[in-house]
Amino acid sequence: MKITIATTAGFCMGVRRAVELALDAANQDGGPIYTYGPLIHNPQVLAILGQKQISVLEKIPETGRGTVIIRAHGVPPEDKHALKNAGFKVIDATCPRVIRVQSIIARHAKQGFAVIIAGDREHPEVRGLLGYAGSRGHVVNSFEEIEALPAFENAIIVAQTTQNTAFFEKVKQWAGDNRPHYRVFETICDSTEKRQAEVQALARQVDAVVVVGGYNSGNTRRLADIAGRSGKKAFHVETAEELPVEELAECRNIGITAGASTPNWTMRQVVQHLDRRLTGKGGRCRRFVHMLMRCLMLSNLYLAAGAAGLAAAGAWLQGVPLRPHYLAIAALYTLSMHTLHHMLDRMADRYNDPDRARFYQENRYALTILAGAAGLGGLGVAWAMGPLFFWLLLCMSLLGVVYNLEIEGKGSGVEKISMFKRIPGSKTLLVTLAWGMAAALFPALDAHGYFTPASIAAFVWISALVFVRTAFFDISDMQGSRIVGRETIPILLGERRTLLLLKGVLAGLIVLPPLAAAAGVLSFLSSVFSLCPAAMLAFLVNHERTGHFPGVFQGFIMESHFVFAGLLAFICTALAG
Incomplete structure (x- = not known):
């Protein structure tokens, strides 16, 4: 069986904007929050807004307080004025495409044009558009209805932004044949x-x-x-x-x-x-x-193998022998912290990855033992390396535990979330630094007792790869992250800017090994490690063009880039030896 997901499926720009405005208001504003009518036509999203204590305001009271969010479909202008006069703070989440149609109608209605709207007269968007047309508005939803209209001296024809394109093509053809003096506007959303x-x-x-x-x-x-x-x-x-x-x-x-x-x-x-x-x-x-792939991915065992691969790459880039305890610390620490994170972050996984949330619920006892055993095992390996490594890893582990602890949030509809999770982009940055330390700096300290230029180059290379990997998954998790009130890198920058940033980072990582080798910081053979970010960049470009969100197979490929880095390290060791 093959599943193909349409690239345009899911939230359009206007709906995404409306939902983000509502969630941001719930996470930041105090006092009651309402939407004037259902924000969008999706019961699951409306249920989430209800959990965030966002109520639906069906009628405008004489007086009120709090925030009212105008639905994505828009409302008649008199309703917006009435909400403000009642004392509400109004956030206009009307889709920009709908606002354009409203402006066209308002301008021509003032000039005496009749307004013909091709759409469903019971749809909220159309009711809002009629508010801008006043007595000059006429709604048609079939070919017979438009033919039944009188011949106007001056008229414009617009369409509900979500109208069937085939029907509107017929309307335009009819106007060209029978009412060539009517002005027709292309108002169906390109989405x-x-x-x-x-x-x-x-x-x-x-x-x-x-x-x-x-x-x-x-x-x-x-x-x-x-x-x-x-x-x-x-x-x-x-x-x-x-x-x-x-x-x-x-x-x-x-x-x-x-x-x-x-x-x-x-x-x-x-x-x-x-x-x-x-x-x-x-x-x-x-x-x-x-x-097998599903089990390895959901249990984080494959992720741990990737961490070991990066540790091997980090050691080789610095000219440090590939010792098993370097790989063990990186793998065990990563396995423990990521398993703990998903165990305590099931609210976000409920939206971002329902399959993972179900897996952790069904196997919570076994995963608890796994996380604990991995954490203790990593500390044991660090202790064998020396007290410095034990205390460093213990501090990193405690920071990971504190990060995942939940405290009662304040404000309307804010979920339980730790103070660290409230820091914008904290998850991506902390994961990046932790992986870089475990995979690059630990081998440097063990082998030399200090950091060399090669150590810095390896740390930057590994940390940047982990940054790309983490931010990539954060992109597909944007909606769930907003629900739980977490500001990740993609939420701060937006999806397009984040993808552009990630591609720029990978382009830099491709040239880093050969440039560092040319400068004498790394060995000439280190240039082969450019293959890893190059493969990741190709994956990212392909996903951007064809993918919608990463599933088990795509996630497996992303994690495989780290395993690939480890294989390159062992191949280089064999060639150099």
Whole structure:
């Protein structure tokens, strides 16, 4: 079975902006927080907002206090004025694409133009648009309705931003043939057009299409309708539990898309549910490989192997012999801290990686023993190296424990979260520094008792690789991180800027070994380590072009870059020896 995820699936720009504004308000503002009407058309997201103590305000009271967030669909201008006059602080989360349509309508309505809106008259966006058109507004939802309108002296035609592109094309054709003096504006969101075009192309490539999203979401229903008219099996589901697994089991290729109001974690649940349920119907070898990869990834055992690989690379770059205790400390420390982190951070994993959250819930006792044994084992190895290494590793471990401890948060809807987790970007930076110390600086101190230029180069190279790896996973976890009130690097910089930063870092790491070798800091053979960031950069570019969020296989490939670094170290040792 092959699963293909549409590249445009999930939150559109306007919905993402609205949800981020709401979550940021819940994490920062005091006092009651409301949305004027449901923020978006997705029950799972609305449930999350409810947990964050964000209530829905259905009617505008005469007086009120607190913050009201205008929904992504927009509202009539008189409603916005009424909210402000009632005493509310108003945050306008109207989609910028909708604001453009509102401006077009308001400008032409003042000039005496009739306003024809192609859309669903009961949709919140259309009701808001009518508020800007006043008595000059007319809504049409079928070809018969537009033909029934009187011939206006002057009129404009716009579309609901999530309108079916095929219907609006017919409307434009009718206007060109029958009302050439009408002004027609292209107001369907380009995201909507891309989604509808992509689901058509996707349906031609697969045996079945699964459309994920709220049943009351207009754009999601249109995607399901387009998929259904393709002649292929099409299913519209809100949650993973609604998947018709038995019917999908007959399909070799399954396409998944989602409406503009569908969060990443819902899609991830759907993909993981299909992967888990349908993998068992494959061949025995395939089932074994999948189960092995899943177990290694979820238990952090493969991550620990990657840490050992980086320790081997760090030792070789510094000209230090590859001793087993260097690899053991890096692997055991990483295994202990990352397992502890996921055990105590199940709220974030509930959204970011539901499969991992389920795995930790089902195996919590075994994983607790594993984390404890790995932590004690690492300290034991450090003690054998000397008191300095023991106390360094103990301090690093205690810092990791304190970071993951939870305290009661203050403010409306803020989850329990430690003071360290509140520091913007703290997770990525602490993980980066900890890995760099364990994999690069420990071997330097053991071999020389001090840091050499080669030690600094190795520390920078390893830490930067870990930074890229951690920030990459943080990108796919942005929505869940916002829910629990955590400001990661991608939340601070945005997804595009973060990806640009990561690609720039990897480009620098590609040239670092040969430049350091040319300067005499590293050996000439160290240039071969440029292959590791080069492979990671290729993976990142490919994922950016085709991927939506990392699954078991993609995560396995990302972690394999660290294992690859270790293999390069052993190969270089053999060649140099």
